[in-house]
Amino acid sequence: MKNFWQQLEKPIISMTPMAGITDSAWRQICKMWGADIVHTEFVSADALHYDSKKTLKMLKYKTSEHPIVVQLFGRRPEMYPKAAKIVESLGVDGIDLNFGCPAKKVAGHGGGICLLRDMDTVKKIVATTIESTKLPVSVKTRMSLNAVQGDPKQGKITVFDFIDALAEFPLAALIVHGRTYETPYTGPVDLKGLKKARKKFKNGIFLINGSFQTVESIVKDLKYTKADGIALSRALYGQPWLFKQIKDYIETGKYKEISDQEIKDTAIKHAHLLWESKGANGFKEMRKHLLFYVKARPDAASLRKQLVAVENPQQVEKIFNKI
Ligand SMILES: Cc1cc2nc3c(=O)[nH]c(=O)nc-3n(C[C@H](O)[C@H](O)[C@H](O)COP(=O)(O)O)c2cc1C
Numbered sequence: 149m150k151n152f153w154q155q156l157e158k159p160i161i162s163m164t165p166m167a168g169i170t171d172s173a174w175r176q177i178c179k180m181w182g183a184d185i186v187h188t189e190f191v192s193a194d195a196l197h198y199d200s201k202k203t204l205k206m207l208k209y210k211t212s213e214h215p216i217v218v219q220l221f222g223r224r225p226e227m228y229p230k231a232a233k234i235v236e237s238l239g240v241d242g243i244d245l246n247f248g249c250p251a252k253k254v255a256g257h258g259g260g261i262c263l264l265r266d267m268d269t270v271k272k273i274v275a276t277t278i279e280s281t282k283l284p285v286s287v288k289t290r291m292s293l294n295a296v297q298g299d300p301k302q303g304k305i306t307v308f309d310f311i312d313a314l315a316e317f318p319l320a321a322l323i324v325h326g327r328t329y330e331t332p333y334t335g336p337v338d339l340k341g342l343k344k345a346r347k348k349f350k351n352g353i354f355l356i357n358g359s360f361q362t363v364e365s366i367v368k369d370l371k372y373t374k375a376d377g378i379a380l381s382r383a384l385y386g387q388p389w390l391f392k393q394i395k396d397y398i399e400t401g402k403y404k405e406i407s408d409q410e411i412k413d414t415a416i417k418h419a420h421l422l423w424e425s426k427g428a429n430g431f432k433e434m435r436k437h438l439l440f441y442v443k444a445r446p447d448a449a450s451l452r453k454q455l456v457a458v459e460n461p462q463q464v465e466k467i468f469n470k471i
Contacts, residue, residue, distance in 0.1 A: 151284035152215045152241050153185075153320045153353045159370055159398065160184045160377030161391050163384060164288070164323065164357055165219040165244065171206075173421035174437070175213045177414065178384065182391035184377070185215050190246050193222035196231035207238055208425065215241035217286065221249060223259040225272035229280040236281045243281060245273060247289040247310065248325055250332040261290055261329045264305045267313040274317050284320030286352070291341050293329035307345050314351065321353035323379050335359075343373040355379045363393045363403055386440025388414065412468040415441040419461040431460060438464065447471065 153160075162185040163170060163178055175186040188207060195203040209216055218235045220228065220243060235243055247270060249260030256262075263270050278285050289310055296302035307324055324345050326337025337358040346354050357379040360366045370378055384390055389406050396403040415438060422434050438455040442448050454467050 151320050153284055153286070156184050156215075158376050160353065160355065161394050162355060162377060162379045163187055164325075164379040164381045165190050165246070166381055168433075169385075171422075171433070172209050172213065172425045173418060174388075175216065176210060176421050177388050177418050178391065179213055180417070181388045181414075182395055183388075184391075185217060185242075186213050187244060187379075188216065188218045190219045190221045190249065193220045193227040193231035194224065196220070196234050197227040204234075207235070207240075209238075209240070217242035217244050219244040219246055219288070220277075221246035221254060221259060222273075223257065223263055223269065225269060225276050228273055228277045232277050232280040232283070236283050240283070242284045242286060242320060243277060244286045244288055244321075244323070245277060247287055250290070250329050255329070261293055264289065264293060264310055265302055267309070270310070271313060271317075274314060274319070278317060286321035286323065287314065287319060288323040288325070288357075290325045291328050291338050291345075307341070308348060311345060311348050317351065319351040321355060321376075322349050322351070323355045323357050326356060326358040337369075339369060339372055342369075342375070346373050346375050353377070357381065363390065363397050366390075366394055367397055386437065386443055408471075411441055412471070416461065416465050416468055419458075419464040423461045428460065431458075434458065434464070445471075 161183065163183055165187040167189040170187055170189050178186055191203050191206055207218060218240050220231055232243055246260055247263055249255055251260065254260040274287065289307055292304060292306040295304045324342060326339065326342045327335065342356045353376045355377045356369065356373050356375045360378065360380055360383040366378060380390060389410065393403040418437060419434050423431055426433065435456050435458060438458065439452055442451045442455065445451065451467065458464050
């Protein structure tokens with residue numbers, strides 16, 4: 149039987165996991181605008197293994213978010229069987245494994261992208277997760293990490309080594325962020341490298357990620373790399389309608405600019421969804437999204453002053469209904 153990744157129409161336009169961003173409210177907004185798949189922020193396999201209530205709370209979602217994939221991180225293979233079983237019991241659609249995080253608190257302890265230095269552990273994590281769940285398992289990584297000077301055991305490792313190491317596994321998908329460990333979030337992505345990785349990866353769906361700017365450039369990169377789809381991240385900040393615009397552009401060669409009214413409606417809806425899922429305590433997180441929604445407006449500076457102080461969706465409505 150085909151897994152849900154294989155049933156989706158290509159190109160697949162999805163989003164990546166983003167800590168502090170891809171919560172339930174944001175995922176619902178992205179689905180509303182046509183995301184084919186949504187990802188949770190990464191959650192610790194260790195925390196799930198040890199029954200962390202806080203982590204379980206992070207995994208609450210609404211039925212409108214299907215298909216939804218939970219991303220796990222952690223460097224200890226023995227944590228994954230229980231974590232995978234817990235994730236499966238939540239009724240989500242897939243599990244993604246993080247082999248790309250460059251953050252000190254993850255990579256600094258040998259996790260995320262630095263796990264690629266220990267391909268046996270990578271394989272154990274993948275094998276043990278696949279064995280522990282019926283859900284399709286995908287992986288996310290980066291183009292490469294450099295050699296450690298003076299240590300012959302720690303040479304340069306690339307996504308191609310990663311693909312070779314995982315060739316034997318029935319992976320559902322591979323998402324590659326086209327930057328390296330050393331250039332974590334800035335600069336262009338390696339499109340040539342992504343295209344090569346696309347050609348090499350035979351196990352499942354291949355999605356490219358990183359540095360997407362405009363509808364036109366996204367579709368151009370997609371065509372150039374021949375990927376099965378793209379996973380969007382920061383390009384979505386304040387413009388979740390990119391999903392629809394990209395799809396329209398692919399289908400018809402054109403797309404509609406978003407109207408002021410649609411921006412206001414989306415921001416207000418987002419505020420209500422965040423309030424429903426996180427309540428008063430979590431609502432401050434809405435402020436950063438609101439600043440992105442108004443960024444392109446000529447009156448952005450004065451709006452910003454009001455939006456950084458909002459405490460609830462009613463205040464958001466009041467501000468937006470005046471403009
Ligand atoms: C705030 C923030 C949080 C992120 N959290 C995660 C995460 O939890 N898991 C993950 O695999 N990547 C994470 N990433 C990386 C993104 O998913 C993505 O690969 C990266 O931002 C490159 O894409 P972009 O240039 O289109 O933004 C994060 C990035 C940012 C900026």
